Amino acid sequence: MLTRRALVTRGTLTGAAIVFLWPSRADADTAPHRADADAESAKPVLALTKNIRVGGGRIIKNKYVITQPKKNVFRCFSAKCTHQGCTLASVSRGTINCPCHGSRFNISTGAVVQGPATRALPRKKIKVSGGKIRLA
Numbered sequence: 162m163l164t165r166r167a168l169v170t171r172g173t174l175t176g177a178a179i180v181f182l183w184p185s186r187a188d189a190d191t192a193p194h195r196a197d198a199d200a201e202s203a204k205p206v207l208a209l210t211k212n213i214r215v216g217g218g219r220i221i222k223n224k225y226v227i228t229q230p231k232k233n234v235f236r237c238f239s240a241k242c243t244h245q246g247c248t249l250a251s252v253s254r255g256t257i258n259c260p261c262h263g264s265r266f267n268i269s270t271g272a273v274v275q276g277p278a279t280r281a282l283p284r285k286k287i288k289v290s291g292g293k294i295r296l297a
Contacts, residue, residue, distance in 0.1 A: 204295040205295065207225055207296065209292055213229045214229065220240050220249060223248045224239075237296075238285060242282075243273075244279075245261060266281065271284055
């Protein structure tokens with residue numbers, strides 16, 4: 162059971178922590194540079210560049226497809242087929258492949274190579290840095 166004394170003590174300590182840890186106005190002038198870097202590194206790593214082979218790719222969390230059509234060129238697309246929304250299953254021989262109805266998409270552009278899909282895969286913006294691939 163929490164006593165009144167313990168409750169008051171915790172409240173005081175929490176308030177003091179907020180006052181001392183809250184950034185001052187002087188820090189705000191330099192914060193954008195740090196905030197940009199922190200925000201960038203806070204985005205989850207989707208894949209490591211070393212795990213995406215040239216001419217191939219990987220399905221990430223059933224949500225993204227990351228490909229490397231040429232050496233050091235990385236692309237990211239939605240992992241949902243534009244035909245009926247099936248999750249794409251594989252990347253091979255220069256195409257991203259849908260297991261449901263056989264649609265295939267180009268690993269560089271996301272364009273339809275073989276139907277029944279008629280629309281290209283939506284492209285996602287990514288940032289590649291330090292061997293890590295993140296959403297931009």
